[in-house]
Amino acid sequence: MSNSTLASATPAxxxxxxxxxxLTFALGKEEYGLEILKxxxxxxWLDITALPRTPAYVRGVVNLRGQVIVVVDLRxxxxxxxxxxxxQTCIIVVEIAHAGRKLSTGIVVDRVSEVLEIPSENIEDPPxxxxxxxxxxxLGMGKVGDAVKILLDIxxxxxxxxxxxxxxxTSGTPVxxx
Amino acid sequence: MSSLAETTERLxxxxxxxxxxxxxxxxxxxxxxxxxPQQVAEEAGxxxxxxxxxxxxxxxxxxxxxxxxxxDTQDASAALEAVCEGIAQLQQLLGGETLQDDLQKESxxxxxxxxxxxxxxxxxxxxxxxxxxxxxxxxxxxxxEARGHLESAEASLLKLEEQPEDQxxxxxxxxxxxxxxxxxxxxxxxxxxxxxxxxxxxxxGARKRELALTSQVLEMILQSVDMAKxxxxxxxxxxxxxxxxxxxxxxxxxLTELRRGATGAAPDAAVSTTAASAPAVETRAAAAPEGNSxxxxxxxxTVKVSTGRLDSLINMVGELVIAQAMVNQDLTRLVSGxxxxxxxxSHLSKxxxxxxxxxxxxxxxxxxxxxxxxxxxxxxxxxxxxxxxELKLTGGETELDRNLVEALADPLVHMIRNAADHGIExxxxxxxxxxxxxxxxxxxxxxxxxxxxxxxxxxGRGLNKxxxxxxxxxxxxxxxxxxxxxxxxxxxxxxxxxxTAEKVTDVSGRGVGMDVVRKNVEALRGxxxxxxxxxxxxxxxxxLPLTLAVIDGLVVKVGVERYILPITSIEQSLQPKSEQLxxxxxxxxxxxxxxxxxxxxRLHNLFKVKPTTTDACQSLLVLVxxxxxxxxxxxxxxxxxxxxxxxxxxxxxxxxxxVSGGAILGDGTISLILDVPGLIDLMAST
Numbered sequence: 010m011s012n013s014t015l016a017s018a019t020p021a022x023x024x025x026x027x028x029x030x031x032l033t034f035a036l037g038k039e040e041y042g043l044e045i046l047k048x049x050x051x052x053x054w055l056d057i058t059a060l061p062r063t064p065a066y067v068r069g070v071v072n073l074r075g076q077v078i079v080v081v082d083l084r085x086x087x088x089x090x091x092x093x094x095x096x097q098t099c100i101i102v103v104e105i106a107h108a109g110r111k112l113s114t115g116i117v118v119d120r121v122s123e124v125l126e127i128p129s130e131n132i133e134d135p136p137x138x139x140x141x142x143x144x145x146x147x148l149g150m151g152k153v154g155d156a157v158k159i160l161l162d163i164x165x166x167x168x169x170x171x172x173x174x175x176x177x178x179t180s181g182t183p184v185x186x187x
Numbered sequence: 188m189s190s191l192a193e194t195t196e197r198l199x200x201x202x203x204x205x206x207x208x209x210x211x212x213x214x215x216x217x218x219x220x221x222x223x224p225q226q227v228a229e230e231a232g233x234x235x236x237x238x239x240x241x242x243x244x245x246x247x248x249x250x251x252x253x254x255x256x257x258x259d260t261q262d263a264s265a266a267l268e269a270v271c272e273g274i275a276q277l278q279q280l281l282g283g284e285t286l287q288d289d290l291q292k293e294s295x296x297x298x299x300x301x302x303x304x305x306x307x308x309x310x311x312x313x314x315x316x317x318x319x320x321x322x323x324x325x326x327x328x329x330x331x332e333a334r335g336h337l338e339s340a341e342a343s344l345l346k347l348e349e350q351p352e353d354q355x356x357x358x359x360x361x362x363x364x365x366x367x368x369x370x371x372x373x374x375x376x377x378x379x380x381x382x383x384x385x386x387x388x389x390x391x392g393a394r395k396r397e398l399a400l401t402s403q404v405l406e407m408i409l410q411s412v413d414m415a416k417x418x419x420x421x422x423x424x425x426x427x428x429x430x431x432x433x434x435x436x437x438x439x440x441x442l443t444e445l446r447r448g449a450t451g452a453a454p455d456a457a458v459s460t461t462a463a464s465a466p467a468v469e470t471r472a473a474a475a476p477e478g479n480s481x482x483x484x485x486x487x488x489t490v491k492v493s494t495g496r497l498d499s500l501i502n503m504v505g506e507l508v509i510a511q512a513m514v515n516q517d518l519t520r521l522v523s524g525x526x527x528x529x530x531x532x533s534h535l536s537k538x539x540x541x542x543x544x545x546x547x548x549x550x551x552x553x554x555x556x557x558x559x560x561x562x563x564x565x566x567x568x569x570x571x572x573x574x575x576x577e578l579k580l581t582g583g584e585t586e587l588d589r590n591l592v593e594a595l596a597d598p599l600v601h602m603i604r605n606a607a608d609h610g611i612e613x614x615x616x617x618x619x620x621x622x623x624x625x626x627x628x629x630x631x632x633x634x635x636x637x638x639x640x641x642x643x644x645x646x647g648r649g650l651n652k653x654x655x656x657x658x659x660x661x662x663x664x665x666x667x668x669x670x671x672x673x674x675x676x677x678x679x680x681x682x683x684x685x686x687t688a689e690k691v692t693d694v695s696g697r698g699v700g701m702d703v704v705r706k707n708v709e710a711l712r713g714x715x716x717x718x719x720x721x722x723x724x725x726x727x728x729x730x731l732p733l734t735l736a737v738i739d740g741l742v743v744k745v746g747v748e749r750y751i752l753p754i755t756s757i758e759q760s761l762q763p764k765s766e767q768l769x770x771x772x773x774x775x776x777x778x779x780x781x782x783x784x785x786x787x788x789r790l791h792n793l794f795k796v797k798p799t800t801t802d803a804c805q806s807l808l809v810l811v812x813x814x815x816x817x818x819x820x821x822x823x824x825x826x827x828x829x830x831x832x833x834x835x836x837x838x839x840x841x842x843x844x845x846v847s848g849g850a851i852l853g854d855g856t857i858s859l860i861l862d863v864p865g866l867i868d869l870m871a872s873t
Contacts, residue, residue, distance in 0.1 A: 058857040059748060060836075060843060061794030070836060072851050075502040077834050 027149050028129030033158050034101065034118040036084055037092070041118075042125065042151055042160040049102040049113060051121055054094065068117060073102065080115035081167055092119070105167050114167055125158070127151040132160065191226040194219055195281055198274045199369050205270075207263035213256050216270070220249040223277070241280050248273035278372060326426055329370050331491075333379075333419050336363035341412050342559045344405060345566065351400040360408065361390040367415065378435060379418045385445035386411040392449060407441075407448050409563075414441055494589065497549055504539075504546045505832055505851060511539045512853040547832065548586075554632045554641070555583035557596050561603050561630055568607040575614050575625045576607055582632035587639045591731060594711055595641065598704040602643045602727055603628065605701065610647030610725060620722065622646065635755075639731045646724040650717070652676050677717040681705040714864065730864075740850065740860065742826040743809065746796040749858045750822075751831055751850055756863040758810040758817070760825060765804050778808060778819050785810065787819045788870045793845065799823045813864040820866070829853075833860055845869045 031042035032051075057069040057080050066085040070077050080100060084091060097120040104111045132149040146165035151158040198219045205212040223245035227238050248270045254260040255267060340363035343356045350356065368383035386408055392398030418435050425432040515536055522528040558580045569576040587595075611617075611626035618624050629644040652673070659665045659679045681701045708715050711731050719725035740751035741760075759780075767779045768787070776787040787808065791798035800806055800823065808819040831850035834857075836843065847862035 056854075056856045058849070058859060059794075059796070060859070061796070061846065062844060070849060070857050072855055072857050075506045075851070077836055077849050077851075077857060079836075 027132045027160070028127060031125050031127055031151065031158065031160060032101070033122040033125055034099070035120045035122060036087070036118060037089060040122065040156060040158045041083075042127070042158040043101065043103065043163055044148070044160075045124060047103050047105070047163050049104050052100050052102060052115070054098055055100065071100070071115060073113070073115075076113065078102065078113045078115050080117060082117045083166075084117070084119075086166065095119070097121075103163050103167075105164050116163075116167070125151075125153055127153060127158070127160075135159075191223070191230045192281060194222060194226055195274070195277050196372060198223075199278055199372055202267070202271045202274050202369075205267060207255055207267055210256060213252055217249060217252045217256065220245050220252060223249075237280055241277055244273050244276050244280070248277075275369075323426065326374055326422065329374055330419055330423050330426070332370070333367050333415070336367055337412050337416055337419070338556075338559070339363055341409070341563055344409055344412065345562050347400060348402065348405055351405070354394070357390060357393050357400070361387060361394055364390065364411075376418075376422065376432065378432070378438060379415060379422075381442060382411055382415055382418070382438065382445075385442050385449065386415075388449040389445060398449070404448055407444060410441060411445060414438060494550075497546075501546050501550065501832075504543050508539050508543050509851055509853065509855050511536055513855065516853070543832075550589055551586040552589050552592055553584045553586050554592060554595070554639075555580075557592055557599060558583045558630060558632070560596065561599060564600060564603055565607055565628060568604065572608060573613065574607070574611055576611055577625050577627050579627065579629040580631075581629065585632040585634060585639065587731070591639070591711065594707065595729075595731070598707045598729065599630075599641065599643075601701065601704045602729075603630070606643055606645040606647065606725075606727075610645040610649075612648050635730075640728055641731070642726055642728045644724065644726040649721040649723050649725050650677060650680070650719040651721060655679050674717070677719060680717075681715070739828060740831045741809070741828055742852070742858065743807075743820075743822040744824040744826055745790045745794070745822050746798045748794070748796050749826060749852070750790070751829075751858050751860045752809060752811065752820070753860070753863065754828065756811050756813060758812050760807055760809045762806075763803055763808050763819075768803055776803070778803075780810060780819070783817070785817050785819050786870060787821055788866065789821045791821070791823075793866070793869065811863045811866075813867055816864075816867050818867050818870060820861075831858075831860070 030045040032045050032048050033040055033042045035041070052073065055071040055073075057071050059069040060067055060079075066082050068080045068082045068085075071080055082091075099118055099121050100115040101118055101121065102113055102115050105114055106112075131152045133152065135144045135147045135150055137144065146162050148160040148162045151160050198216065201212065201216045201219060205216055207213075224242045227233065227241045227245070230238070233241070251260075251266050251270050251273070255263050255270075260266045340360045343359040343363075347353060347356045347360070364383045364387040368380050368387060371377075371380035371383060389398065389404060389408065393400050393404075398404070414435065414437070418432075418438075421433050421435060424430075515532055518528070518532060522532065562578055562580070565576050565578040568574075606628050607626075611628065612620070612622075614624040617626065627646045629642070631642045631644070633640050633642075655676055656665070656671075656679075659682070660667055662682075664679065664682055665671065681704070705715060708729055708731070713729055713731040716728045716730070717725065718728075739754040741754055741757055743750050743752060761780070763778050769777050769779070769784075771777060776789070777784050778787050779785075787803065789798075789801075790796070791801075798806070803821060806821050806823055807825060808821055809825075810817060810819050829852075831852070833848040833850060836846070836849050845862055845866045846859050847865070848860045849857045850860055852858050
């Protein structure tokens with residue numbers, strides 16, 4: 010424990026900026042949190058249309074009252090084991106910043122829990138695991154009682170540019186002749 | 188601003204908006220006119236004869252308005268026109284502008300050659316402050332409106348070159364300038380007001396048949412249009428940057444020229460050099476619909492709506508259609524015994540469908556607006572280069588999404604420039620080559636296979652393959668001796684930094700144009716094809732998908748997924764017999780259909796979907812075509828034909844190969860619309 014706190018000395022100002030309200034949800038046994046201001050709405054289950062030739066974590070697109078939004082499977086994105094859909098499976102619509110604009114994207118989660126106020130003193134930096142576990146999209150680890158909530162920096166999880174590159178990465182077909 | 192000046196400005200704008208049937212507007216006009224005599228009396232600086240004339244003008248106008256209100260006049264529009272003139276006079280009198288002139292005009296109305304007192308016309312070239320607060324939105328409206336008026340004036344002017352006697356056209360141009368003058372006066376843009384006034388005076392002379400619209404005069408008015416456009420641009424800049432409106436260079440010279448022109452004197456050589464040295468040029472807008480370009484300036488049958496609102500309307504109607512379809516599906520089973528309910532339901536669905544058609548049509552505009560600009564461009568280019576070019580416009584009524592029209596304008600300009608500048612030869616060269624001295628450029632728009640196709644065809648010198656290759660080798664784009672197909676060679680001209688023009692002119696030849704064209708077209712998910720034969724000319728075709736259009740689609744099923752194929756790209760569908768099928772190296776599948784051997788594409792393999800069957804004889808083949816290319820798409824099932832609205836999948840998914848968009852089906856789910864050319868490309872590359 011003392012190791013990890015030494016390894017990541019974050020300036021005080023950044024730590025204090027992390028306190029606030031989080032929407033928490035579950036993926037398997039792990040509890041995650043999203044900054045409440047990034048969340049647009051929670052919708053139940055909608056039929057998802059698969060997008061061909063995209064990475065596996067892109068589940069497809071759904072029709073949200075006339076607007077077409079992309080849905081990303083967080084389990085798959087975090088390389089966790091896939092589970093069948095239950096009646097608690099939800100899509101959380103978040104707004105991510107992409108190229109200076111707000112873009113609505115859906116994320117599939119196992120279950121939505123609650124909205125929690127987590128003060129900044131209860132938020133720690135994530136421990137480092139070397140290269141086996143990516144932590145750069147983790148805002149911090151929120152301690153609520155005995156439980157730990159993994160607070161996500163959703164902009165980094167769904168790095169807009171990375172998703173936008175989907176087509177190029179998968180197509181691999183230079184169309185132009187020169 | 189003094190109160191009298193304010194009143195006259197208000198009058199000027201009120202009369203522009205007034206309609207003989209709009210009682211409220213007329214009443215307002217009457218109200219303003221009524222206070223003029225009193226204000227004239229209060230105005231200290233007015234000379235007595237001037238004051239008397241103003242008062243009289245106001246009273247006459249006032250009684251005219253009364254007559255219109257009381258329907259006491261035979262021709263209300265003519266009376267309103269007279270009121271308009273009276274108010275214009277009031278403005279002039281107040282400005283002390285042309286008092287002298289006007290008095291003379293009155294005594295001898297036909298005498299337009301009366302010396303225009305240049306002193307009284309002192310050209311006002313100072314920076315102008317922008318109006319503040321609420322008026323700023325008026326300025327923005329003015330910018331848009333003025334542009335529209337200038338566009339229509341330009342189109343009419345080009346037609347006037349052929350029919351200089353056409354009163355309707357002269358009137359159209361006159362009205363455009365008149366309206367701009369009025370609003371500019373109201374917003375206190377003196378420069379543009381003066382310009383419009385000067386141009387209007389010439390046109391007024393022509394209207395009264397006192398002045399012939401020679402090509403020099405028309406050239407001058409065209410220059411005024413350009414100048415006015417430049418001014419509008421600088422006003423726009425000023426609005427954006429919150430700076431005063433700058434002085435327009437060359438305005439003073441043009442104004443002097445215009446005023447001299449109004450007196451009937453020959454225009455100064457300095458301004459009209461281009462006109463004087465130009466050979467006979469003929470440009471013709473073959474398919475320009477009459478009503479469009481010469482529409483009256485104050486067309487009150489249109490309402491401007493922001494595209495944002497339009498988009499949400501279209502979205503909501505789309506949702507309505509879906510909701511209606513769902514309700515319909517749910518209820519049809521229940522109401523079998525109730526003909527009344529069934530009838531109402533079907534009536535409702537008919538209404539929603541019509542509503543959807545209507546809203547979709549609202550965004551569609553004919554491509555004519557862009558085409559009309561090209562006539563002017565070709566005309567100017569021809570003059571500059573000393574060429575004779577006839578521009579033929581076909582399919583201007585082809586409708587496409589408004590956004591596309593705007594995005595298409597730039598590439599078209601580049602390509603027209605290329606055709607006129609590099610494609611068409613000089614008249615003597617053409618004659619030497621055994622061709623008509625008059626070069627022909629054709630701009631054609633049409634709907635083809637679910638795409639908009641815009642073709643630019645010229646009968647010029649065509650592309651020189653050898654020279655392109657030489658240049659490309661020189662620039663290091665290709666290796667010596669590299670084998671390239673004809674298309675590949677032609678495509679090289681889209682490479683940045685490659686220009687085959689021997690001389691760099693001020694219009695093209697810097698090797699940036701075609702590169703920009705390709706980028707723009709690709710950004711619209713379009714494609715460019717070139718066909719050319721040396722000495723005969725070239726054809727460049729731009730194909731654009733209809734991003735926001737309704738298309739007729741065939742819904743097909745592959746596994747659990749449903750896809751939509753544009754009907755226009757489908758030739759037929761069939762269930763293949765095993766003797767029709769053959770393979771190449773036991774991989775590449777082919778199907779023999781009516782003597783043609785066509786490649787088979789298993790959609791489920793391409794899109795990694797689990798199909799219901801992998802046996803081709805159990806599934807269906809849809810024969811699709813893209814131009815001359817054909818392929819068979821293997822699907823599980825055909826679900827039926829349906830009209831769908833293409834929805835962009837959003838920028839986040841970028842440009843998915845083989846998919847042109849999504850459509851929301853009756854049950855609210857999204858189905859992907861397949862992009863046939865993209866699919867064929869994809870097949871070729873995998």
